[in-house]
Amino acid sequence: MTRVKVCGITIVNDAVLSAEAGADALGFIFAPVSRRLVSPAVARQAGLSVGPGPARVGVFMNQALDEVLRTAEAARVSAVQVHGPVSSLYVQAISGYYPVLRVLRPADLAAEADVWTDVPGVTLMLDAPEPGGGIPLDWAALKAAFPRGAWLAGGLGPANVAEAIRHLRPAGVDAVSRLEAQAGVKEPAAVQAFIRAAKTA
Numbered sequence: 001m002t003r004v005k006v007c008g009i010t011i012v013n014d015a016v017l018s019a020e021a022g023a024d025a026l027g028f029i030f031a032p033v034s035r036r037l038v039s040p041a042v043a044r045q046a047g048l049s050v051g052p053g054p055a056r057v058g059v060f061m062n063q064a065l066d067e068v069l070r071t072a073e074a075a076r077v078s079a080v081q082v083h084g085p086v087s088s089l090y091v092q093a094i095s096g097y098y099p100v101l102r103v104l105r106p107a108d109l110a111a112e113a114d115v116w117t118d119v120p121g122v123t124l125m126l127d128a129p130e131p132g133g134g135i136p137l138d139w140a141a142l143k144a145a146f147p148r149g150a151w152l153a154g155g156l157g158p159a160n161v162a163e164a165i166r167h168l169r170p171a172g173v174d175a176v177s178r179l180e181a182q183a184g185v186k187e188p189a190a191v192q193a194f195i196r197a198a199k200t201a
């Protein structure tokens with residue numbers, strides 16, 4: 001069954017409702033450029049409030065390694081998601097502490113996907129060039145190159161996630177924009193419908 005990550009949690013109650021709806025992972029964005037920036041303290045409280053079930057993923061973009069590790073520790077996340085043009089050494093260093101979701105854009109696939117094939121602790125995620133922008137990828141065009149075991153993000157929501165899964169059979173799916181009432185605030189019905197659609201695809 002496809003695993004489901006609900007990203008951009010900024011409110012403890014949204015973590016709880018996502019977990020109750022069956023989310024496998026919750027995303028907490030620590031990249032200062034994001035409209036869904038959350039503090040490590042709130043992420044930590046959210047993690048404590050959902051019990052042992054869902055993974056808690058700290059999301060970072062172009063941030064120094066020590067900042068990533070300090071923030072992840074303060075927030076008590078269980079995995080780290082890495083966006084941006086960082087080196088493979090940087091990703092490997094994080095994977096010594098946390099399972100890593102390494103985010104690639106379709107344009108990066110040819111150069112970087114093979115680097116991470118069968119590397120323990122690193123899972124690929126394909127996302128649109130603008131993270132959190134709500135723009136879907138061209139699933140048909142990606143089909144031949146989509147790495148086995150990779151996750152998919154980019155403009156997914158209740159209305160299109162089943163179709164995306166049928167095209168690419170990702171190991172997991174991730175979404176934010178189409179699950180929100182406003183930036184950083186979840187729309188409960190959309191979260192529930194997204195998880196249901198992904199799990200039954």
Ligand SMILES: O=C(O)c1ccccc1NCC(=O)[C@H](O)[C@H](O)COP(=O)(O)O
Pocket residue numbers: 007008027029031033034035036059060061083127128130131132133134135153154155156174175176177178
């Ligand atoms: O969502 C953001 O604001 C964001 C900003 C900077 C780095 C990452 C960010 N989001 C990470 C995610 O994993 C999103 O869920 C993913 O990009 C999909 O977003 P959407 O297309 O809006 O569903």
